[in-house]
Every structure is written in structure tokens, then in C-alpha cells.
Amino acid sequence: MFARVLGPLEVELNGTAIAPTAPKPRKVLTLLVLHANQIVPSSALKRELWDEEAPVSASTTIQTYILLLRKQLMRAAGGSMATAKAQLVTCPGGYQLRNSGGLDLHAFDRLCTEGRQALARGEDERASSTLRAALALWRGPALCGVQLGPLLEVEALRLQESRIVALEQRIEADLRLGRHHELISELTSLVGEFPLHENLHAQLMLALYRSGRKPHALDVHQRLRSRFIDELGLEPSARMYRLHQAIIVSDPALDAERRSRTLLLDRFAGHAVAS
Numbered sequence: 001m002f003a004r005v006l007g008p009l010e011v012e013l014n015g016t017a018i019a020p021t022a023p024k025p026r027k028v029l030t031l032l033v034l035h036a037n038q039i040v041p042s043s044a045l046k047r048e049l050w051d052e053e054a055p056v057s058a059s060t061t062i063q064t065y066i067l068l069l070r071k072q073l074m075r076a077a078g079g080s081m082a083t084a085k086a087q088l089v090t091c092p093g094g095y096q097l098r099n100s101g102g103l104d105l106h107a108f109d110r111l112c113t114e115g116r117q118a119l120a121r122g123e124d125e126r127a128s129s130t131l132r133a134a135l136a137l138w139r140g141p142a143l144c145g146v147q148l149g150p151l152l153e154v155e156a157l158r159l160q161e162s163r164i165v166a167l168e169q170r171i172e173a174d175l176r177l178g179r180h181h182e183l184i185s186e187l188t189s190l191v192g193e194f195p196l197h198e199n200l201h202a203q204l205m206l207a208l209y210r211s212g213r214k215p216h217a218l219d220v221h222q223r224l225r226s227r228f229i230d231e232l233g234l235e236p237s238a239r240m241y242r243l244h245q246a247i248i249v250s251d252p253a254l255d256a257e258r259r260s261r262t263l264l265l266d267r268f269a270g271h272a273v274a275s
Contacts, residue, residue: 001018002101005142007139007141014078028049028062032088032095034105036103037096040097044151046059049061070084107134107137108134119169128173135167141156175207190204196224198239198240206254214247217247221247
């Protein structure tokens with residue numbers, strides 16, 4: 001079995017798609033896939049399906065959904081219900097989907113770890129290519145096509161945050177490699193998508209500054225500050241302020257192509273700008 005959750009849900013066994021189209025069985029399969037080889041408690045399935053309003057018949061209904069999934073597995077396994085039951089196991093208090101075939105999320109996590117470690121070692125080219133490979137596994141929003149209940153909504157948010165972190169780190173590697181011109185268009189799109197994300201704005205400011213567009217870099221900070229004040233009633237962080245000041249005075253540290261082994265904003269956590 002191979003499953004994909006970094007985009008539309010896809011689950012295949014022997015080349016046959018087994019994900020049901022009905023919303024609630026699809027939710028059950030998604031939870032089982034995300035926690036493959038672990039026991040998913042029946043209580044978790046009930047909460048995902050009905051939140052705090054599970055009907056009296058909830059346990060029976062879940063058993064019906066499990067049977068439906070086993071029939072899907074049986075069809076893909078050549079008609080063997082015994083094989084299906086061995087793959088989707090009833091356990092005390094819950095169910096376990098046994099999957100040794102792989103999950104795109106696991107490959108993403110592995111590549112992100114390798115990329116992050118390469119970035120920490122200063123192996124910027126390797127970090128960039130590894131993190132690009134990780135991000136290429138995404139085919140759209142996580143768990144696309146699944147009606148998200150309370151548990152899957154948290155999972156989707158967690159996956160989205162992991163994607164953004166990997167993207168920041170890949171951009172960090174590219175900035176270290178002097179690819180600031182190429183990054184401007186991508187970062188401009190990203191700050192439009194995430195208008196309150198400080199580090200993406202900081203990366204755009206640096207890319208613009210290094211490309212000889214200092215006024216545009218300062219304008220990015222002004223727009224971010226206006227959004228923070230209008231939408232949150234807050235000022236951006238002190239680190240953003242220090243980066244802004246560094247750009248105003250053309251701090252020579254901003255021109256270095258090879259950077260210290262921390263993300264951009266962290267470099268300004270205690271940076272004293274010359275006056």
C-alpha cells in the first residue's frame with residue numbers, strides 16, 4: 001500500500017485506488033493512514049466523525065465503515081478478506097492500518113530533516129536541492145478532498161506549517177547562495193498569501209535590498225507594519241525593526257552572501273545597528 005496526503009488523498013494497493021468517496025469512510029481512512037501502524041482509538045474516530053455529538057449507534061456505524069474499507073482492500077488484494085483483515089486490524093479499543101508500502105509525508109519529513117541538517121552545516125547547495133525535493137512532494141493543500149473534522153483539521157494545519165518551515169529554509173539556502181534576484185517573484189507571491197508572516201517578509205526585504213531595490217525593501221516593512229497595526233493592534237517584532245534599521249543604514253552585514261547558520265530574523269535578535 002502507498003498513500004499520499006500532501007495534496008488530494010490517494011491510497012493505492014496493488015495499483016488499485018481504495019479511498020472511498022463517501023465523506024465519513026474517507027475520514028476514517030485518512031486518520032488510519034496518518035497513524036499507520038499505530039492503533040487509532042475508536043474514541044478518536046468518533047470525535048473526528050461527530051465531534052462531541054456522537055450518536056448512540058456510533059460504534060456500530062464505525063464498524064460498518066471499517067467493513068467498507070476492508071471490502072475495498074479485499075478487492076485490491078484479489079478477493080481475499082483474510083488479507084484485508086490482516087491489513088486493517090481490529091484491536092482492543094480501536095483499529096490499526098498496517099502499511100509497509102510508504103507515505104509521502106514520511107518521505108517529506110525525511111528530506112526536511114536532511115535539508116535542515118545540511119543548512120546547519122553550511123552545505124547550502126545540498127540544503128536547497130534537498131528541500132526542493134521535499135516541497136515537490138506537495139500536490140496541493142494537505143488532505144485536499146477530505147471533509148476535515150476536529151482532529152484532521154489540526155493535522156492539516158500541522159502539515160501546512162511544516163510546509164511553510166521547509167519553504168523558509170529552502171529560501172534561506174538560496175539567499176545564502178546569492179539567488180536573491182530569482183527569489184523576488186516567489187517571495188512577493190508568498191507574502192501576499194501569508195500577509196502577517198514576518199520571516200517571509202524579512203526574506204523578501206533582504207532579496208530586494210541585495211538586488212539594489214532598497215526603497216522597495218523598506219516599503220515591504222511599511223506594509224507589514226500597517227497590517228500588524230490594523231489587524232492585530234500590534235507592532236512587528238523587535239527583530240523586524242532591527243532588520244529595517246539595518247537596511248536604512250545599509251549595514252554591510254546585509255551584503256554577505258554566506259550567512260551564519262540561523263534563519264534570517266534570528267540573526268537580528270541581538271544585532272546592534274550602527275548609527
